[in-house]
Amino acid sequence: MLRNWHLPFVVVLGFGLLSGCSEPSEQLRVGVAFETLQTEYWVASIEAIEAELRRRNIEMIEAVADNDANRQLDQIHILIARGVDGIIVSPKDSMTVIPMIKAANRADIPIVIYNRPPADNDGKSVTVVADNYKIARATVEYMAECAVKTGRKYKAMILIGDLGDINAIGRRDGFDDALRPYSDTIEVVARVPTEWSQDKALSGVTNALQVNPDINFIFASTDFLFPPLISALRTAGKYKKIGEEGHVLLGGFDGDPLAYSMLVEGYLDADGVQDVYFDSAASVDAVVRMHQNQIVESIIRDPGFVIHQDNLEEKAGQMWGAQIARSKDLTRLQL
């Protein structure tokens, strides 16, 4: 009987010894804690950060929290326990990141907040963030100008992100404020809550198009929702190129590869771009400089930009999605 329950013990111990010991290296190590990898934007971000760290010969330790703020705080504590030299965190929201900042401060480890700015706090951190409100507003303003030029009346729809995400709120507010001066030409008839989910977006858009078949102005709070949006538009026979009869003015946010191919093919009018390469390089740079005890400004702003049909050639080089799309076979991205 004794032998019986010694068996698992021996097996496990053997495994433990086999997996060997790794000696600590002198290389710098940076913990990268992401709240989610659910959209192309986050994946591109973490890959850009990894590439930048590799370029500087820094080891990356990855932790993904699957949307759970509490788990993310645990992960930060574990990174601290592992003795990393710096932390880059993309938090769930502006408040739950505060205890993470405090924990890092207590351990005297530099911490950089990626993409979602923390609320006021007395901790020490550096934030790298795109201005969601401004970029969304500029994108929708460009679309509104296009609409005015045609001299027709427009019915608008917005695909809202997760209402708990400050960036979703920023983009929604940008949309609302951009359209306010145009209220006599553009009427907002549908607000589809998507919770950043493709299936919810698909059913929401399908229903909205059913009720308001004359919707002809659509802003998606993230490019991630384009596949279901296109699917619904095609089904309704409304997915037309710019200049074709029945084209729906389309705008998006993020700057992902699909958005780029839609711009090139002439389906998409405008896209708000967060500059992933700038954000990731700035984050890594900030973490390294803080590690060397240099002074770093507490907010690094990614100005972002709007890419549209008129500046496509000029801006495509800065659009992260364009880089990814060009590095792959473009035809595979077409829908």
Added chain:
Amino acid sequence: MRLSGWNVSNLGLTYAPVLLYAGVIGTFGILSPSFLSTENFLNIFVQCSAVAIVAIGMTFVLLTAGIDLSVGSIMFLCSAIAGTSVLHGEFPVALALLFMVIGGLFCGAVNGYFVARKGMAPFIVTLSMLFVARGSGLWITQTRSMNLPDTFRQLATTRLLGIPVPVLVLAVVVITAHLILTRTVFGRQLYAVGNNPHAAERAGIDVPNTLMAVYIISGACASIGGMITLAQLAAVSPNLGQGRELDVIAAAVLGGASLFGGRGTAFGAVLGAVLVETVRNGMNVIDADPYVYPVIIGLIIFAAVLLDSTRHRQLAKLRRRKIRTETS
């Protein structure tokens, strides 16, 4: 006289779920007439077809007092396999769909093996499958979204005799499942296993094989549900199917299945899925405040369950009373 009174209230109680559907549909219809169009009803069926199909598979599992938490992850894994084989392997779409079914059958068989042959708790087995399948899918896709060729979307939007393909698939699945449950030995054995596995064993039913079969069926239904979702979205995103297990179990249970086994029908599962989707669609059509959605859906599920349990209690009471008057 008293008899006919009893009949009327009995009738009302028997058809209480129908009255609830009528109430929901009527309310939305008054608020927005376009809700009542045939096109919109087809829409509701199209939109809930994936959940409904997976819920039918889930009903088989629930009948044996089991549970399958892994369906959402299986949907995702199968979609990831199909997406990769089409985009990177240059396989034809038909073959990719076949891979999906094989994937679903395989995951279901693994679940079934541990539950049926090893006698392990279905909750834990399928919970680990939930993680393993999701992790494998994320590994295959490297958490990237995949945008698929338009052939996929055409699968979902093509119509035969004016009915969209997803609804036809749903119809085929539900009718097959209904026939299996009501007309075959296997179906009757399922109810027996769910009601009392020991008695079933003594009665000569091969309980392990029956259990094995239901998890395989559930896996297959999950892969078909994945197929429909995939065709509708023409894309694979890393959170495809995430949290779907709750929607699916809810649909099955709303449709009359019990977590304790022995109760449930294929058509019930479809009705459960349709009810939830009707409410979501209705609120969408009347352009309700997005913040209110979950509150209303939650309350309507609560009302549906309350109505159902009241009906059961009242019917039982009425029957008792009737028996008493007859015997006395």
Added chain:
Amino acid sequence: MRGNIGHIQLFLRDYPVLWLSLGLVLLVVPIRPEILSPLNLETLVLAVALLLVLSLGQSFVLITAGIDLSLPAVMSLASVVGASCLAGDSGLTGTPVSVFTAILAMLLIGLAIGFLHGFSVAYLRMPAFLVTLASLLWVGGVAVWYTESKRIPVTEEFIQVWYGRLLGIPLPVWTVAILAVLAHLLLSNTVMGKRLYAVGHGLQTSLVSGVPIGRTIVFAYMASGLCASIAAVFYTARLHTGSPELVENEVLLDCIGAAVIGGTSLFGGKGKVIGIVMGVVFIALVGNCLNMLGLRYWHVIMVKGGVILLAAVLDTFQTRWSGAE
């Protein structure tokens, strides 16, 4: 002495998950010795405390053959209500009294929703799964609606509920330890404990033996609601935030999974606090180890699934061995 050793042997045999936890640590220590650092052990203990509160509450319901899916929603609503109590202009802001009222309000929410569930399940004969699933939707919805999904900051005093220490040990560890002991005593030594198991074993038999089924079931759901709101107090203080999205629904899988791994049955009538503690330690340890190892995201998820399966496989072996003897 001999009796003691016999006890320990029995104990280890009853809970193979303990072996697995030990094995996991031995596996990880050579690769990441930091796992045994005081800093990480504290992280681990606090993770255990958080999950244990939820699992204890859940197991009361599981023992009666019910299930409570509403925990994440109850936590969210309690969190936002508690945080708005703190932020209110009652003139109490910043005083210990405001912390007290906030916590009281949070606990009352848990109890009230628990009562609603217990009543619906016991007296209206509604299936627990759907009743609590409906609450998961509507209670969570109310929390989001109420705040319009804004986050609410909490005061420095309130944060001490989590970050404060007594005799060098964090307050939540004390609280949860006391709760666990109380739960253990309640389940093993009181009439209510016996009734909970009786109800779980079968409604019919307990009806015959004179157990007040209704009150027992209501008690179980209220205990579960109470535990959820205690967890909400901890989460809110720990994250410095009153938020309608305090926690993901996945926490349900963790807390039910921990209870089941620890020997609680989903069909009622089975479950002990000791086992639940070990299930919780196991789940928390798996999370901790996987993060320590710093594997890729997808590997973390896959390994988590694999390890849970392993725990269950070991459990069946154990049952077979003890059956063979």
